[in-house]
Amino acid sequence: MKKIKIILLSIALLSSILIFIVWANHGYNYFTKDKAYIEFLDPITNLPYFEWKDETSIGLIDFVLPALFIESIILLVIYFIIKKRRIKNVE
Amino acid sequence: MSNNIIKFLIILFVVSLKLNYAQGIENEKNEKRIFNFDDPNKRNQVSFESKAPLEDIFGFTNEISGKLEVNLTDLKTLRGEFTAKASTLKTGIELRDQHLREEGWLDAGKYPEIKLKIKEITKVEKLADRKFRVFAKADFSLKGATKTIDVQSEVNYLPESQTTKSRFPGNLLTVRAEFKVKLSDFGIKQQIIGQKVAEEVLVKTNLVGSDKL
Secondary structure, eight states: OHHHHHHHHHHHHHHHHHHHHHHHHHTHHHHSOOOOEEEEEOTTTOOEEEEEOSSOOOOHHHHHHHHHHHHHHHHHHHHHHHHHHHHHHHO | OHHHHHHHHHHHHHHHHHHHSOOOOTTSOSSEEEEEOOOTTOOOEEEEEEEOSSOEEEEEEOOEEEEEEEETTEEEEEEEEEEEEGGGOBOSOHHHHHHHHSTTTTOTTTOOEEEEEEEEEEEEEEEETTEEEEEEEEEEEETTEEEEEEEEEEEEEEOOOHHHHTTOSSOEEEEEEEEEEEGGGGTOOOTTBTTTBOSEEEEEEEEEEETTO
16 A cells, blocks of 8 residues: 555656656647748739637647646645545554 | 941940839839828738748738939939838737847837838849849848848839729839848847847838828
8 A cells, every 4th residue: 555655656646747847848848839920922913921729739748747746736636635545543 | 437336436335224214104204203101001011921940920911111312214313211110010829929028139119110211222133123132232221220131123114004003002113132130230139149049030021001091
């Protein structure tokens, strides 16, 4: 049981650190994907014209990192609840 | 013999005059005309590209105003100024746009306008009857600093027709220009420049002006 707790706690801490490093180094691109744009060619002037797309495409990384972050927080909360209960039981 | 030399010199002089003579549109009125670029439909655009090792950023604005004055028979007479609103630049992420407007970057509150003023046309190359490649020296103002930069553009003159009328009334002048802006020249110095933001940002314009706007 103790080993499992240590493993869970390690996963939680490592995930948090990993998420923080990725966030700190890559900023917007990993948590928020750039809004896509469309390029048109004006038939009269032959000049390009850009427009933002209404919908944003979401990459896998946009799910994975927030999911890891949430998971690590949940694990930490579970760990501290169990720990608190144990202390109470001992008392 | 001396007559031949004189003839040769005259021909050479005429040819050199023709070569160095004003590059412009033939059969156009020899007068200055003003093209207004304040598009009421906001179709004029200025875009920028930052390509850095960790991140590529693309953004643009439709809030452009400006005027060009030119004698179409000689494009070297082209002068004018364009203004873009710094606060209207969009990059596809709202938070990044917000950061872009902040003090460390464009400081849009204190310096709301980005300006490009054409000072001198250095070279004109004819690409088609009414289409030219124009090289210019221009004053670029950003965040309170002004630097002279080289601008390369394609200028296309479209005389009024049924087709052009659907865009604007009057004769149209399109300007597709590009130039590089070194951020440090304008006091933009951030740690992430070189990693997530390029040291030199490529700026492009897609502008249409009319002499009847």
